[in-house]
Each structure stands twice: as structure tokens, then as C-alpha cells.
Amino acid sequence: MQGLAEFIMRGRRQATLVVGLSVAVPLLFWFGAVVLALVLLRRGWSEGMSVVVWGALPALAWALIGDPTPLLVLLGSAALALLLRQRSEWSLVVMATAPLGLVFALVLMATLQAPLQQLAEQIQAALPQMLSELGEVDEAALARLQTMLVPLLAGLMGATHAAMTLVSLILARAWQARLYNPGGFREEFHRLRLAPWMGVVLVLAVFGGPQVDGLVLLAPVATVPLLFAGLALVHGVVGIKRLGIGPLVVLYVALLFVWQVLYPLIMILAFIDSLFDFRSRLKPVSGGGNDDSNGQG
Template sequence: MRALAEFIMRGRMQAIVVVAGCAALPMLFWLSAAAGSLVLLRRGLNDALGVLVWAVLPALVWWYFGDPRTLLVLLGSFGLALLLRNQSSWSRVMLCSVGLGLLYAWALGMVFGEPIAALATELQKVLPDMLSDAYQQLSVDEQARLGALLAPVLTGLLAGLLQITTLLSLMLGRYWQALLYNPGGFGLEFRSLRFSALPAMVLLMGMLLGPSLGVQVAMLAPLCSVPLVFAGIALVHGLVAKNRMSRFWLVGLYVTLVLFMQLIYPLLAVVAIVDSLFDFRGRASRDDDAGPANGEG
């Protein structure tokens, strides 16, 4: 990864080759977004614009052929990278990713509205078998409302996946920047990610009350969960680093997250909410040797 980052930052032509080539290849748009984010984070918008436009061109071609994901993730990553460069606040980046997820949901609904509706219809047919007695205890109106929520929630889940991809691409770009110019800086930044009580409660309300506020607002539930889960992961990283614990705990976290997603994912969100109230990491002194991840502090 370091060799690729060094190649990207070697010159404008090398950066264009990576961002344009990865954007043109199937399933590598995340790497193009990370490379473009690295250039933008290090060089700024004016210097990076001549590189980023070459990533957008193949993304527009993908959209023309019916796949908007490449363009959405690229533009989303670049926008959040610009915000991170200007404000150096991961909590604000995470909060803004919710709005970005809403834009993703709108675009996905425009392009994939019919397939999502068809999938929701098929899911509605199997709901009685999936929920068993619980479904039978619902009234006719409640069953109809549950069926109406399927399409927005599915759209929100797809948008949430793109939201996660966007954030991971940005993190990879920020990690590359720290690796080249200030090793250890990204770890310090990420481990300090924490929401104060008010934003955490707003995200919680979006998760819990979204489906009850309206059919279209239901897509807020998966989108609001993403920042909290990242904050929960950052908390675990912070506690492991502060207490000088073995990396085995981090490996275990990611293994269980993959194997038991339905259990660990909401648990991380809950832990992040509790941390916003009690601050488990405390006011630990910062490592003066690391500094900001951009290497310019």
C-alpha cells in the first residue's frame, strides 16, 4: 500500500493513471476514491482538480450504462476529503456522511427504483414465514405499513453500504497521507473519534424514530447508524491503545463483526452512544510525537 501511495504522489501523471484506471475498472472505484482523496487532502482542491476530473469521466460513463455507484462514491469521498482538510474533524465528517447517504438514497431510488420495489414485493410475500406468530399478531393496517416500509429501508441499506464505502475510501486516503508524511497520525485521529451527547442523541433518534415518522424517512435508520458504529470501533481502538492491550482484541473485533454482524453492529452503536455520555477514554493526554495526520501541523 505504501508503494502505491508513493506512486500516486510522485506526480500528476501517475495520480491520473491510478484514479482514472481504477474508476474505469469494475469494483475498483473505492481505490480510485481513496487515491483522489489522498491527492485532495495533501494538495488542496485547486491543485487536485486536474487529477480528480479524470476520475469523474469514467464514472460518468458507468452512470450512462446504469451504474451510479462509481460517481456517487467518488464525489462523496472528494467532498468529505475537502471537509476533513478544512476542519480536521472526523466527527463532522461522520455527521455529514448521513446527508450524503440521503443523496445516495435519492440517486439509487431514481436509477434502481423498479428493482428495489420488486425485491420489496418478494420480501413482503415471505414476511409471514420469517416473522411467524409475530406477523400474525399485527393488525391489517400494521401489516400494510410494514410492507410499505420495505422499499425505503432497502434503499437506505444500499445507500448505507455506499456511505460506508465512501468513509472507508476516505480513511484509506487519510491513512496513506499519514503513512507518507506523518506515521501514526491517522491512528491518533481515528482513536479520538467521539460524538458529544447531542449529536449522538440526534443519531439515535434518527435510528429509532425514522420508521415511525414516515415511509420515506425510514431510510434514515441505517444511515444514522453508520457514524455511531464507526465511533464504536474508534472507542475499541482507543481503549486498546490506551491500555496497551494486545492487537488480538482488534482482530477479534473485526472477526466477530464479520461473523456476527447482526449482533455486533448494533452493539457498537450502543457503545458509542454510552461513550458520548461517559467518555470511557477520558481526557487522556495526546501523543505529542504524532501530530495531525496531514503532516503539516
């Protein structure tokens, strides 16, 4: 990977080649988004613009044949990379995934209307039986839920796409740090914490969105910043207490199997941390200096 990174950073031609080929190959678009974000983080818009334009051409081709995901993830990762380079503040970048996910959801709802409608109809057919197994069915609540299915599904897809863009940026930042600022990304991520107003706004969107007609899209996308802020909290606490990689492995494995429980728990922790800042109250096992540099050129 070190050799590939050095090849990518030699110039725009090499970066464009890697991005274009990655996006053109099915299921490798995420790697193209990582490479594009790396170029923009290091070189900025002036040198990265041509990489964005030429690299987006195969993604546009995918969109024209019915798959907008590569294009959305590529452009979303580029936007987040430019924001991080400009502001160097992860809380803003993570918060930006909510409006970005909302844009994704609206685009997907417009471009994938037929598939979403078909999926919603299948869920509608199964809902009465599923709810009856849980107890008495509220007909009014069931009817309202059925009307919200299409925007809810679009919101879930938008949230998934937003998460993919943020993961691509995280991988790019980690790669950048390994090349130019070893250890820098770890310290950045461990310090990631939402501001109190961010936590309040996101929680209101998560719980209030489904209560207002037309805003159901907000609920799924608002969970993305809370999830990543919560994961950063766990990473930060593990790092402060020097617990090793074991607790993190357990966390991510558990997320695969009991995400229904852990996902909301992590979001709640992120919200509480935005108000009380747990990490500032913890005493590290041993002292160590912080490196605030971000590896930008």
C-alpha cells in the same frame, strides 16, 4: 505500495491515470476513491479538481449503463476528504456521512426504482411466512412494513455507500500518514468521539425515523456514524490499555458472523461514549505524547 504512493503524488497526471484506470476496472472503483481522497487531502481542491473531473469520467460511464455506485463513492470520498482537510475534525466528517448517505439513498431510489421494487415484492411475498414463524402476525404492522420496504431498502443501500466512502477516506488518511506523518492517523482515529448533540440526533434518527412516514430513509444512514464512532472507541481503549491487535481481530471476525448483535451494541457504546467520554476516564498503561499534526501540506 510505497512506490505506488510516490508515483501518485508526483503530479496530477499520474494521480489522474491511477484514478481513471481504477474506476474503469470493475470492482476496483474503491481504490480510485482512496487515491482521489489522498490527493485531495494532501494537495487540496486547486490541484485535485482536474483529478476529480477526469477520474469521474469512467465512473459516469458506469452510471450511464446502470451502476451509479462508482460515481457516488468517488464523489462522496472527495467531499469527505475536502471536509477533513478544511476542518481536521473526524467527528464532523463521520457525522457528515449521515446526510451524505441520505443523498445516496435518494439518488439510488430514483435511479434504481425498478430493481428496488422487484426486491421489495420478493420480500413482501416472504414476509407473512417469516413473521408467522416468530408468532402472531399483526396485520396492520405487516401492511405498514410492506409500504416502507422500498425506501428502507434504498436507505440500507445509501448507508452501505456512505460506509464505503468513509472507509475509502480512512484508507487514504492512513496512507497519507504513512507517507508524511507516521503514527498520526492512529492517534486521530483513537481520539474520534461524537459530540453529545451528534449522538442524540443520530439516535433519534435511528429510532424515530421508522415511526414517521417519509423518514424511514434516515434510520439506516444514521447508523453509519454511530458504527464508526463505536469502532474508534474500541480501537482507542485497546490502544490506551496496550492490549495488542488480538481484541481487534476478534471484534472484526465476530462482526462478520454475529453482526446482528454486535452492530447495535457498538452503536449503543458510541452513543453512551458521546455523553460520558470513556477514554478520558481510562488510565494508560504507560505515558506517551500525542501528535496532533495531520500530515497536510
